[in-house]
Amino acid sequence: MFLLRFLFAFSCAAWAAAASAQFPSRPIRVIVPFTAGSAIDVNARVIGQKLSEMWGQQVLADNRPGANSIIGMEAAAKAPADGYTLVLGNDAALAMNPALQPRLPYDPGRDYEPVTLIGSNSLLLVVPAASPVRSVRELLALARERKGELNYGSGGNGSAQHIPMEILMSMTGVRLTHVPYKGVGPALTDVVGGQIPVMFAGTPGALPHVRSGRLRALAIASASRSPAAPEVPTVEEAGVPGYYYTAWVGYLAPAGTPRDIVARLNADVIRAVNAPDVRDKLAGVGFETQTGTPEEFAQLIARERARMAKLVRDAGIKAD
Helix, strand or coil, X not given: CHHHXXXXXXXXXXXXXXXXXXXXXXXXXXXXXXXXXXXXXXXXXHHHHHHHXXXXXXXXXXXXXXXXXXXXXXXXXXXXXXXXXXXXXXXXXXXXXXXXXXXXXXXXXXXXXXXXXXXXXXXXXXXXXXCCCCCHHHXXXXXXXXXXXXEEEECCCCCCCHHHHHHHHHHHCCCCEEEECCCHHHHHHHHHCCCCCCEEEEHHHHHHHHHHCCEEEEEECCCCCCCCCCCCCECCCCCCCCCCCCEEEEEEEECCCCHHHHHHHHHHXXXXXXXXXXHHHHHHCCEXXXXXXXXXXXXXXXXXXXXXXXXXXXXCCCCC
């Protein structure tokens, strides 16, 4: 009996090793829980193209927007744990949603195998080009004058566009009215069109509109200026001492994905992210690359969940 068990265990290990050596042998799907054209979608397509070249297999971006990433994250949690389905999760999906939604259909600490952080993108505070507002101070003055009548857009409740504005309001004592959309793309489109007067938007999605003259960037939410838009001051420089917010993102696989597959994905995604052409493309849209081990990414997620839970309590932020 012992011999049979040993042989069975040995054969399983040999099969797993062979499968890992051949991985990937078919196309890989990367679930993007946000709309096409969003900052995370840009990341998925730039990095995915490099991975396709490396693997000789298609890497397909599968946009599953809605409910502030919940739809896409749930789909990823239920996908086969074989390495052929990945998801790009961000601070909103992995830290803010748990703080706002007590009954999520996924658990960030249980339902995924972290692969690697890939970096962070800053957020631009933007207004339509025709707006009379030309600075953060002018925006705050208008918000105080209008007393809650000024709207701002976001990709949904708890999104990476919603929370930085909540922090700004908390720090300055002003009130704007939140208009949540079913994705950052439609919200940004309405800011460009003048239907929404202001929003925080990811640099990769907003910067092309700023450069084309359709949007005006008042400030950037990060702690320092972006090399992609060095002329844009930080929110702190623009008059709000101590303000900063950065949105991070990384790759995850469904829980139970074999460790050797996760290790292979970690090594290859890091190699793709650090390729000079990929880094240049991402830097050009304000994305700062940063990678690490699966364990380091898991630790970041845990820390950020705790931080966001405290932020939600202290600021009184509600899901609805």
